[in-house]
Amino acid sequence: MDREETSARIAALIDPFNKKGVEITDATRFTDDLEFDSLTVMDFVAAIEDEFDIIISMNQQAEIENYGQLVDAVVKLQG
Amino acid sequence: MTDMLSDNVTETHADLFSKFDPLIQMRENLLASGVEDPFGLVMERVLSPTVAMCNGRETILLGTYNYMGMTFDPDVIEAGKQALDDFGSGTTGSRVLNGTYAGHKAVEEALCDFYGMDHAMVFSTGYQANLGIISTIAGKGDYIVLDIDSHASIWDGCKMGDAEVVPFKHNDIEAMEKRLRRIPEGAGKLVVLEGVYSMLGDIAPLKEMIAVAKKYGAMVLVDEAHSMGFIGPNGRGVAEDQDCLADVDFVIGTFSKSVGTVGGFCVSNHPKFEIMRLVCRPYVFTASLPPSVVATACTSIRKLMNAGEKRAHLWENSRTLHKGLRDAGFELGTDEPQSAIISVIMPDLERGAAMWEALLHEGLYVNLARPPATPANMTLLRCSLCAEHSAEQVEQIIGMFTRAGTTVGII
Numbered sequence: 001m002d003r004e005e006t007s008a009r010i011a012a013l014i015d016p017f018n019k020k021g022v023e024i025t026d027a028t029r030f031t032d033d034l035e036f037d038s039l040t041v042m043d044f045v046a047a048i049e050d051e052f053d054i055i056i057s058m059n060q061q062a063e064i065e066n067y068g069q070l071v072d073a074v075v076k077l078q079g
Numbered sequence: 080m081t082d083m084l085s086d087n088v089t090e091t092h093a094d095l096f097s098k099f100d101p102l103i104q105m106r107e108n109l110l111a112s113g114v115e116d117p118f119g120l121v122m123e124r125v126l127s128p129t130v131a132m133c134n135g136r137e138t139i140l141l142g143t144y145n146y147m148g149m150t151f152d153p154d155v156i157e158a159g160k161q162a163l164d165d166f167g168s169g170t171t172g173s174r175v176l177n178g179t180y181a182g183h184k185a186v187e188e189a190l191c192d193f194y195g196m197d198h199a200m201v202f203s204t205g206y207q208a209n210l211g212i213i214s215t216i217a218g219k220g221d222y223i224v225l226d227i228d229s230h231a232s233i234w235d236g237c238k239m240g241d242a243e244v245v246p247f248k249h250n251d252i253e254a255m256e257k258r259l260r261r262i263p264e265g266a267g268k269l270v271v272l273e274g275v276y277s278m279l280g281d282i283a284p285l286k287e288m289i290a291v292a293k294k295y296g297a298m299v300l301v302d303e304a305h306s307m308g309f310i311g312p313n314g315r316g317v318a319e320d321q322d323c324l325a326d327v328d329f330v331i332g333t334f335s336k337s338v339g340t341v342g343g344f345c346v347s348n349h350p351k352f353e354i355m356r357l358v359c360r361p362y363v364f365t366a367s368l369p370p371s372v373v374a375t376a377c378t379s380i381r382k383l384m385n386a387g388e389k390r391a392h393l394w395e396n397s398r399t400l401h402k403g404l405r406d407a408g409f410e411l412g413t414d415e416p417q418s419a420i421i422s423v424i425m426p427d428l429e430r431g432a433a434m435w436e437a438l439l440h441e442g443l444y445v446n447l448a449r450p451p452a453t454p455a456n457m458t459l460l461r462c463s464l465c466a467e468h469s470a471e472q473v474e475q476i477i478g479m480f481t482r483a484g485t486t487v488g489i490i
Contacts, residue, residue, distance in 0.1 A: 042248070
């Protein structure tokens with residue numbers, strides 16, 4: 001799956017968590033812009049893991065701050 | 080020379096403590112409302128496992144995890160005094176150097192007998208037991224799959240090690256299985272669970288979860304800190320109660336709850352377990368427990384093997400308090416009493432703190448728990464019952480809760 005398609009699928013998943021309707025770009029930050037708390041992060045990560053049948057460990061999550069980094073990580077994890 | 084140095088110091092001073100400002104502010108706001116500091120209570124005198132003098136008031140203790148009330152057991156006290164006389168006040172050394180006395184071996188033997196397991200290793204605290212075992216056995220390239228509501232000591236053990244850390248939704252068997260299934264083939268896997276989760280006092284479906292973990296070839300560690308002594312036919316914990324203790328690779332426990340002193344341990348049947356004593360840093364690089372502590376723990380553990388009547392009374396207390404608080408109109412952490420922890424859910428931190436203070440004025444101490452220690456950002460008043468609480472005390476407690484809840488406007 002290429003980056004564009006992966007990004008489109010993640011964008012669809014982010015919608016229910018994007019309560020304020022923030023516009024999503026690669027630079028959108030989860031904590032600062034989307035105001036995700038730890039519980040939201042857990043549910044959102046679980047949704048992505050299920051969609052792509054992957055694991056995003058806490059160690060990997062620590063490296064992901066914005067949307068672009070998440071898309072890159074998911075592309076990479078799909079191998 | 081002085082001039083040269085000062086020329087180099089041009090950067091403005093960044094206060095490393097500024098990261099704590101939001102918490103400092105939150106505390107100041109709370110205390111400004113006039114409530115007593117919920118995290119600054121001093122017990123001036125302790126009269127029994129269930130009563131102490133706090134701020135000059137005689138107070139019933141309902142938040143001490145002293146489940147079996149062993150802290151004032153005459154045999155336990157006597158063993159501690161004897162060990163102080165015979166072995167001195169402390170070991171001043173690591174277990175692997177000069178810090179293993181006869182008492183440390185004796186308490187490890189008592190643990191092997193208590194759990195019916197081959198190996199026992201005693202740490203200086205329960206926190207260090209989780210920290211040490213988890214960080215040591217799960218290394219680089221291995222995966223730790225754990226419940227999201229795990230205790231801080233489990234999370235810190237994960238953080239200290241080099242394994243990949245994969246949490247799953249609390250007690251969700253399917254979520255756990257999905258994660259195990261996705262782990263790359265050949266990687267080492269450790270599943271970390273707790274028997275009783277101490278925030279809400281709920282238990283884990285260990286039998287089902289451990290069966291799934293074994294299906295995927297994972298080793299299983301279960302923290303039974305809040306179940307030892309009274310859950311299971313022999314008080315070995317939730318895994319024993321659900322008839323799956325034989326499938327648990329590592330049981331973590333503590334002396335600071337039912338056993339009534341301080342210390343932590345791991346018991347296991349793993350044939351190579353003894354090597355842990357040389358490779359586990361939180362075991363090696365700290366002083367061992369004082370002789371009086373291991374002597375009290377040993378005596379207490381052996382007495383807990385035959386504590387059937389106390390266990391029955393503790394369960395009776397738990398059922399009575401759960402029903403009484405529910406009938407009074409409080410929202411509780413579990414629909415049925417599952418352990419000796421009854422957790423009362425507060426609408427918010429302000430009213431939780433007000434309720435905590437109202438209870439203290441009534442003469443009752445409970446634990447106030449607040450985020451981030453709590454699941455789903457809840458504010459909780461956690462009640463932990465003791466086998467030494469009398470039936471009359473439990474009725475008194477229900478009356479105190481009802482009056483305080485009415486005053487604060489929660490019920």
